[in-house]
Amino acid sequence: MLLKFDLNGKSQSVDVPEDMPLLWVLRDTLQQKGTKFGCGKGLCGACTVHLDGNAIRSCSIPVSQVQNKKVVTIEGLGQGQLHAVQQAWIEEGVPQCGYCQPGFMMATADLLQRIPNPTDADIDDNITNICRCGTYYRMRKAIHKAAQLNQKD
Amino acid sequence: MWKATRRNFLIKTGAGLGLALGLGWVGKKVIRGFIVEQADKGALVQFSTDTEPQYWFEVQKDNTILFHSPKIEMGQGVFSALAQIVAEELEVSINQIKVVHSATSHGPIDPNTTGGSDSISSTFSQLSMLAALMREMLRERAVALLGIPLSNLSAQNGYVIGQGKSLSYAQIVAQTSEWSLPDTEPTLKKPEKYQVIGKPLPRVDLEAKVKAEPIFGIDATFPDMVYAAVVRSPYFGAVRGIVNAQEASKFLGVIRVVEQPDFVAIVAKSRYEALMAKEKLQIAWTSPTPLLQQKEVSDIVQIGKGDLTVVQENGDVTGLEEGEDSIKIEFHTPLGAHAQMEPNGVAAYYKDGKVVVKMSTQSVKNTRNEISEATGIRVEDIDIQPTFMGGGFGRRLYTPHAYEAVVLSQEMGLPVHVLFEREQEFQNGYLRPPTHHKLSAKLNNGKIEVIEHQIASGDVAFGSSLVPSFAPTVLGADFGAWRGGLFHYENIQNNSVKYWRCQLPFFTSWWRGLGLMANSFAIESFIDELAKKAKQDPISFRITHIKPDERGQRLIGVLKEVQRISGFGQKALPEGHSMGVACATDVNTPVAQVAEVKIENGAIKVLKVYCAIDPGLVINPDGVKAQCEGAISMGLSASMFEELTIKDGKVTPNQYLQYQMAQIRDIPDIEVSILSSGDKPRGVGEPPMGPIAPAIANAVASLTGTRMTKIPFKQYQFN
Numbered sequence: 001m002l003l004k005f006d007l008n009g010k011s012q013s014v015d016v017p018e019d020m021p022l023l024w025v026l027r028d029t030l031q032q033k034g035t036k037f038g039c040g041k042g043l044c045g046a047c048t049v050h051l052d053g054n055a056i057r058s059c060s061i062p063v064s065q066v067q068n069k070k071v072v073t074i075e076g077l078g079q080g081q082l083h084a085v086q087q088a089w090i091e092e093g094v095p096q097c098g099y100c101q102p103g104f105m106m107a108t109a110d111l112l113q114r115i116p117n118p119t120d121a122d123i124d125d126n127i128t129n130i131c132r133c134g135t136y137y138r139m140r141k142a143i144h145k146a147a148q149l150n151q152k153d
Numbered sequence: 154m155w156k157a158t159r160r161n162f163l164i165k166t167g168a169g170l171g172l173a174l175g176l177g178w179v180g181k182k183v184i185r186g187f188i189v190e191q192a193d194k195g196a197l198v199q200f201s202t203d204t205e206p207q208y209w210f211e212v213q214k215d216n217t218i219l220f221h222s223p224k225i226e227m228g229q230g231v232f233s234a235l236a237q238i239v240a241e242e243l244e245v246s247i248n249q250i251k252v253v254h255s256a257t258s259h260g261p262i263d264p265n266t267t268g269g270s271d272s273i274s275s276t277f278s279q280l281s282m283l284a285a286l287m288r289e290m291l292r293e294r295a296v297a298l299l300g301i302p303l304s305n306l307s308a309q310n311g312y313v314i315g316q317g318k319s320l321s322y323a324q325i326v327a328q329t330s331e332w333s334l335p336d337t338e339p340t341l342k343k344p345e346k347y348q349v350i351g352k353p354l355p356r357v358d359l360e361a362k363v364k365a366e367p368i369f370g371i372d373a374t375f376p377d378m379v380y381a382a383v384v385r386s387p388y389f390g391a392v393r394g395i396v397n398a399q400e401a402s403k404f405l406g407v408i409r410v411v412e413q414p415d416f417v418a419i420v421a422k423s424r425y426e427a428l429m430a431k432e433k434l435q436i437a438w439t440s441p442t443p444l445l446q447q448k449e450v451s452d453i454v455q456i457g458k459g460d461l462t463v464v465q466e467n468g469d470v471t472g473l474e475e476g477e478d479s480i481k482i483e484f485h486t487p488l489g490a491h492a493q494m495e496p497n498g499v500a501a502y503y504k505d506g507k508v509v510v511k512m513s514t515q516s517v518k519n520t521r522n523e524i525s526e527a528t529g530i531r532v533e534d535i536d537i538q539p540t541f542m543g544g545g546f547g548r549r550l551y552t553p554h555a556y557e558a559v560v561l562s563q564e565m566g567l568p569v570h571v572l573f574e575r576e577q578e579f580q581n582g583y584l585r586p587p588t589h590h591k592l593s594a595k596l597n598n599g600k601i602e603v604i605e606h607q608i609a610s611g612d613v614a615f616g617s618s619l620v621p622s623f624a625p626t627v628l629g630a631d632f633g634a635w636r637g638g639l640f641h642y643e644n645i646q647n648n649s650v651k652y653w654r655c656q657l658p659f660f661t662s663w664w665r666g667l668g669l670m671a672n673s674f675a676i677e678s679f680i681d682e683l684a685k686k687a688k689q690d691p692i693s694f695r696i697t698h699i700k701p702d703e704r705g706q707r708l709i710g711v712l713k714e715v716q717r718i719s720g721f722g723q724k725a726l727p728e729g730h731s732m733g734v735a736c737a738t739d740v741n742t743p744v745a746q747v748a749e750v751k752i753e754n755g756a757i758k759v760l761k762v763y764c765a766i767d768p769g770l771v772i773n774p775d776g777v778k779a780q781c782e783g784a785i786s787m788g789l790s791a792s793m794f795e796e797l798t799i800k801d802g803k804v805t806p807n808q809y810l811q812y813q814m815a816q817i818r819d820i821p822d823i824e825v826s827i828l829s830s831g832d833k834p835r836g837v838g839e840p841p842m843g844p845i846a847p848a849i850a851n852a853v854a855s856l857t858g859t860r861m862t863k864i865p866f867k868q869y870q871f872n
Contacts, residue, residue: 016423016425017405017406017425017426017429020423020425021425024423024424024425027424028380028423028424028425029423031374033365033367033371033372034364034365034366034367035365036365036369036371036494036495036543037371037496037572038494038495038496038575038809039575039808039809040574040575041575041808041809043808043809043810044494044809044810046494074364074365075364075365082363082364086363086364089363090355090359090360090363093355093356093359093775093779095228095356095358095359095362095363096228096229096230096779096783097227097228097493097494097495097541097542097543097544097545098228098358098361098362098363098365098368098541098543099369099494099495099543099544100494100543101362101363101365102365105363123817123818124817124818125818127816127817128816128817129816130492130494130809130814130816131494132491132492132493132494132544132546132787132814133228133494133544133783133786133787134782134783134784134785134786134787134790134815134820135779135782135783135786136786136815136816136817136819136820137782137786137820137821137822137823138779138782139817140817140820
């Protein structure tokens with residue numbers, strides 16, 4: 001099925017099965033590898049992207065549901081520069097293996113749009129992705145830092 | 154052009170490449186002396202063979218240094234630490250070094266694995282020496298090129314400088330066709346002269362990871378690559394019967410269904426199509442009857458069952474009979490998963506008798522050997538190009554999927570990517586074995602007179618392809634299972650550690666720290682109960698029983714340090730808060746931790762963890778802190794939440810969330826203090842896994858009076 005959607009500000013058309021998860025369209029059809037596969041069931045958040053400005057887990061969204069909508073992935077998050085969340089991640093030295101981080105950064109960018117200055121409780125309630133290396137402690141600091149960086153801009 | 158100077162010291166020159174240095178350590182007397190010395194210390198890792206040119210560094214035209222790391226980056230920060238070691242002796246800035254994974258066709262091949270917390274400790278001396286040799290060769294060439302005596306030439310920031318003149322390393326390389334080795338062994342810097350080592354520099358892979366560059370095994374591609382979904386056994390012990398691929402092979406995008414003696418795969422144009430078609434494949438599995446259940450697993454792993462080996466015995470260990478001064482406590486830990494975020498993935502391309510394999514592996518050499526043995530392709534025709542790993546934790550020490558991808562590529566004549574599904578990671582990988590511990594001790598005048606630790610565990614090292622099959626006969630005890638199980642309280646005159654090998658009908662093996670978490674949980678929980686019975690402060694009670702030799706002093710040092718930063722036993726805590734302490738020495742690195750907890754809605758809430766560690770010479774203190782934070786978080790997750798059981802022959806659960814792990818809400822504040830004794834680095838990645846579970850358990854015991862003897866702690870409710 002021929003489908004059209006906006007990916008990171010550019011119009012994209014793909015000819016794929018309509019029930020193909022957005023994750024695999026991004027990764028395999030469009031070779032945008034920044035969005036990660038973790039579980040395939042929407043449980044771990046490694047595949048988090050933004051759909052019309054909201055964080056979704058792309059492994060569990062059929063590509064037909066993004067028809068004519070706007071998708072933003074980690075590759076487009078900063079629109080050619082480092083997004084405040086990415087900058088904060090660097091300043092706090094968050095990543096270890098790095099695999100889950102794109103999903104966390106996408107989830108954080110979404111959180112900061114909704115709650116520009118989140119409390120620790122807001123972070124606890126909203127950031128539900130999984131990291132195995134245990135970078136959570138630095139992530140929390142980086143989320144607060146990203147909120148500060150956003151407010152400076 | 155390969156050019157071997159003085160036998161195995163390898164130097165490569167050529168347009169566009171610059172100087173490349175490799176080493177067959179046997180080439181030169183001074184080097185040989187160095188090696189013998191290292192071997193005496195048990196520290197030798199020989200990263201070279203006589204036949205294969207293996208290049209560590211290449212000076213490039215832009216005066217950057219390409220460093221081929223034989224150790225694989227899995228999040229532990231090894232690229233950054235090794236780059237700092239190189240920068241220090243080569244006299245270049247860290248930004249001039251580009252670290253890449255060493256491919257087996259080109260760079261040094263690690264004869265061991267990336268694991269066991271020894272990537273820095275086992276390479277530090279050799280890497281320093283190699284970098285210093287290269288620096289000296291560049292300086293000596295500059296003598297001729299600049300006409301300045303050696304004593305007036307210094308190397309800094311990638312330049313050789315003297316008497317107002319300078320040449321970049323790249324310029325020296327460009328003007329050199331013959332290289333000679335220094336006549337004397339280069340002098341290595343004294344730690345007080347270090348300028349790069351010891352600095353908390355940002356990770357060298359930070360930007361690639363924040364920008365989400367395609368650096369992992371799952372991301373590896375070749376042009377025209379196709380995707381395979383491999384069918385794996387749904388039950389332990391299931392035997393594959395007839396495969397009916399009629400429906401599956403008609404599925405959109407499917408190119409072929411490949412049936413091999415040991416696996417079946419659907420190869421399709423896209424991963425999605427392969428996965429969908431796999432659901433249509435009909436396979437008659439013969440399952441063993443009855444199917445394995447958790448009760449059998451629990452029955453197998455029991456003190457008193459399996460084969461007994463005495464691992465440690467000193468003095469007289471009789472007299473442990475029940476009595477007023479005696480305590481016995483049993484502990485249990487469950488089956489656990491690695492749950493590394495990146496499922497195992499591999500891309501292989503076989504062409505004209507040679508194969509290139511891009512994948513995440515902790516065991517490059519072993520992976521290559523296994524492919525060779527399984528396919529008959531000669532090892533020199535197999536190029537393993539390691540990728541970054543999306544977590545390792547021991548899960549990538551066994552990589553049979555590499556061979557699957559190679560066979561599929563041979564069959565298809567195309568590059569093929571194989572990827573584990575998450576459910577397969579749980580069912581078809583390997584697990585951390587369950588353990589059972591029995592601790593017994595007797596006090597005499599407030600001191601431990603006699604103590605015994607009995608460990609029953611599924612296999613860790615035994616049964617692994619990394620350990621020779623005769624090891625159980627020779628060693629008796631599985632060194633992985635009893636890791637952390639010996640007493641670090643060597644002042645106790647009468648002690649014994651007994652290990653029961655309990656073989657499970659499924660594969661259990663390496664997991665971060667191996668037996669360290671389980672054994673530390675048992676020993677350090679028990680020690681706290683003994684301290685309580687002796688009516689002594691847990692820290693001074695521990696210190697009393699530590700032998701104050703060099704190793705013991707370091708352990709005492711971290712206990713005192715963690716008390717200093719946490720105020721354990723000295724600081725007034727808010728109502729309802731409590732602290733617990735625990736310590737361990739692993740890979741010769743002592744760690745002590747204090748956990749501060751409270752009870753919230755009937756469950757344990759860990760509020761803060763303090764950690765003191767003494768890993769010897771610190772290459773990057775921020776990296777050490779990150780490893781401590783990570784190990785504490787992983788250990789907290791495993792001890793509070795994680796548990797697998799076996800139901801009807803299957804690992805249950807087999808997905809995230811159902812397999813509960815720590816999330817950001819569960820992770821406390823973490824404060825790390827680093828002590829640094831000695832001038833050589835020791836391991837960091839695993840030691841902090843030891844104390845966290847018992848530190849939490851001890852805090853909960855002092856708060857509630859409940860001694861938790863089973864992991865995970867979520868099974869305990871407090872009101």
